[in-house]
Amino acid sequence: MKKERLTLAFFIDALGWRISREFRCFEELAPHAYRQRTILGYSCAAQPTILTGLPPSGHGHWAMFERSGRSELAPLVRFSVLPDTVGRHRRFRRRLLQWHRRRSGFTGYYNFYRIPFRLFREFDISEKRDIYAPGGFDGAVESIFDILERRGVPYRVWNWKTDLDTALGELSECLTGGAPVRFALLYTAVMDALLHEHVGDVDVVGAALEELEKKLSRVVELARGAYSEVDVLIFSDHGMARTTAEIDLMAAVDSLGLAPKRDYLAFYDSTMGRFWFESERVREEITKKLRAIECGRVLTDDDLRREGVWFDDRRYGELVFLMNPGTLVVPSYMGASAPRGMHGFTPEHEDSDAAIMSSKPLEPEPSTIADTFGAMVRSAGLEGAARGRPGGADG
Ligand SMILES: [Zn+2]
Incomplete structure (x- = not known):
């Protein structure tokens, strides 16, 4: 039956x-x-x-990494002393991830990609379970x-x-x-x-x-x-x-000569940059720089609210710079080169x-x-x- x-x-x-x-x-x-x-x-x-x-x-989940005052990833900061040739090596990162999954007990999906280890004091995983x-x-x-x-x-x-x-x-x-x-x-x-x-x-x-x-x-x-x-x-x-263009967003922001961490924090996803500022002056400087970049745009608070990604505590960013469809942030914390296709542009x-x-x-x-x-x-x-x-x- x-x-x-x-x-x-x-x-x-x-x-x-x-x-x-x-x-x-x-x-x-x-x-x-x-x-x-x-x-x-x-x-x-x-x-x-x-x-x-x-x-x-x-539901609380937006980006894979969120700003956190007490990141559970902080112990990984010790690997920032490694030379980039080792610390950014795919095999090393993969092994580290496997080890971390076993040790942390996190059962959600996450990856360390190419995120600088020093940032794990400030950024934590949003999907722990x-x-x-x-x-x-x-x-x-x-x-x-x-x-x-x-x-x-x-x-x-x-x-x-x-x-x-x-x-x-x-x-x-x-x-x-x-x-x-x-x-x-x-x-x-x-x-x-x-x-x-x-x-x-x-x-x-x-x-x-x-x-x-x-x-x-x-x-x-x-x-x-x-x-x-x-x-x-x-x-x-x-x-x-389809990927149609690339922009070195990191270099553009670095060119301002501001000090990361003291002045601001940035997280470079493949199609957006997310920023947190330590002062109003720095906020203005970075915003001005971003506004001059034609292949992307600064999202307004209204944009974020309309898209259902507004968070009062700004843990996913005080300012979000979104690339135009087809343009990738390269390099980003997600990758050193551009794949042929990407998602994460405007809906x-x-x-x-x-x-x-x-x-x-x-x-x-x-x-x-x-x-x-x-x-x-x-x-x-x-x-x-x-x-x-x-x-x-x-x-
Ligand atoms: Zn994908």
Whole structure:
């Protein structure tokens, strides 16, 4: 006898609206496709929004690194004595990260990239706990996993810690044997990694999407054989823009001759610079310098509020300088060279848009990535279960 109902949610990082339409992917599995506005920021902001239905100012996660008076990364400052050839070496950084993950007990996603070690006294990780598990967020913020857990709904989830084929194998086993589940979410970063290097390369991207579609189709077929009703949701967090220009933002700010730390602090992400100032004079000087740079713009407080990334304590920056779509900060604390594609530009740009595709029409029609939360909640039969949301809505 078949099991009852199942929601299969496939979270495909960076499978933007534009690429999903260009390649007409997943049309058989999930023919109902909706364009979604993403949020300003990177996956570390967008994924929490999808899992909670809240903007970054609501769930608390915006950038991977936040200003902190008592950073738990402070012990790493001792590595700043290492010469750059060692301290910035990929293998060293990778080993350090593995060691740090074991030692710190942090289960969230983070990476040290090329961040200068001296900055770890001032900057801490915003995602310390696994957001793909209950209890991933601070305070009263609930993710879909908190709700599933609280309602006692059987579910499974695979996040970035499991590679795609292993996750699909485990999901297949779960579908055919074992106890029934009501909801399964599988996250994969395979398209994100591929698109960073190959966006615009029709053959490579097309072949990768075709392979992914085949893999997902096999799993859905298994699910349909085992469950009498299967909802398929395939969605992303953002798109990918082609890199068209680079700017050495660090050099531009350094040219002012100000003293980092004494005068200001800066964090250079791949598409934005975030600044904190020690005096009004320095704020004015840096702001003036940034305003003269044509390939980006200083975001106003209104911009930040409108995008849902306003934080009263300014832990993610007192001033944010955002590059125009296609222009990368190089070098940045994220990398020494520019990949072929990047995300993290204004959500207004069409390459930033994410997508959600569904086997059934979605009601109400999703228009932002925050609406993915509601789509998952409704499909899993959890309506009315989300706590403390305006008007009792589920997202
Ligand atoms: Zn990415």
